[in-house]
Amino acid sequence: MPRNRGLHDREAKRADIVGAARELFLSDGFERTSLSRLAKAVGITPNTLYWYFEDKDDILVAVLTAIVTEDAAHYASVADRPLTDRLEWLVDRLQRVGPLVSTVHERAAKSETINDWHNGFHAYAESLFAADIAAAGLSGPDADAMIRIGTFVVEGLLTHAPPPGASRAVIDQLVNAISRQPLSGGAHS
The missing domain is CATH 1.10.10.60 (Homeodomain-like)
Known part of the structure; x- marks a missing residue:
């Protein structure tokens, strides 16, 4: 052999x-x-x-990793599109596996394996729009906050399943907020 x-x-x-x-x-x-x-x-x-x-959580991580690997390969087809389109694409792709998103959030507190994967996924998702945040003039704590807001928006859209069209409206508002003046660095009246 x-x-x-x-x-x-x-x-x-x-x-x-x-x-x-x-x-x-x-x-x-x-x-x-x-x-x-x-x-x-x-x-x-x-x-x-x-x-x-090792266990069922290890199997779940392998499933999630396979899904993210597939999606990462497809991301190249939208990588040069505006941020709004890329975020909408991400939400759409993740909605296909919506039940697993809830499972990850439920299991993360109980399983180090799932929690580690979840944290890694957040870092990956955040990296998809970090350059847009920097290009909008946000840096430091403002950039970090906006990246987290973007992550929370994406997760919220996945866990609360808004009606058709609402996801795009929420994403549009997020991108509009990103393109405005820095949160704490701008002049206040």
Whole structure:
């Protein structure tokens, strides 16, 4: 047997588990998806899952990472568009996995694995519009605050599912706020 076959087989099986978990987590929810059911969907025993993942949270992180990796590849198609369009694209992409957004927020306080992933995702999402914040003349605490406001807006749109058109209006207001004078650095009357 070729020396790397075991590694290839392991990676293929991990990918199978992640694919099945993604489908089950999105259709039935993270909490309602048992490891037994996931293992059965992949054709392995539940204990075999632990050869590939530490626990269910580790599987969720692998699913989330796969989704973000796919989205990052597609982001190139909108990277040169205005900030409003890019934020709308981000919200639209994340709405596809809306139930997992809630799961991440629920699990982050209980799981270091999920919390670490969540913090990393925030850093990634914030990096998508940090240059726009700087280009608008915001820096230091003002820039940090606006980046956090943008993150909160995106998360709010995902967790509260506004009616059609409302997301764009909220994003438009956020981008308008970014393009105004700096928050604490401007002249006050």
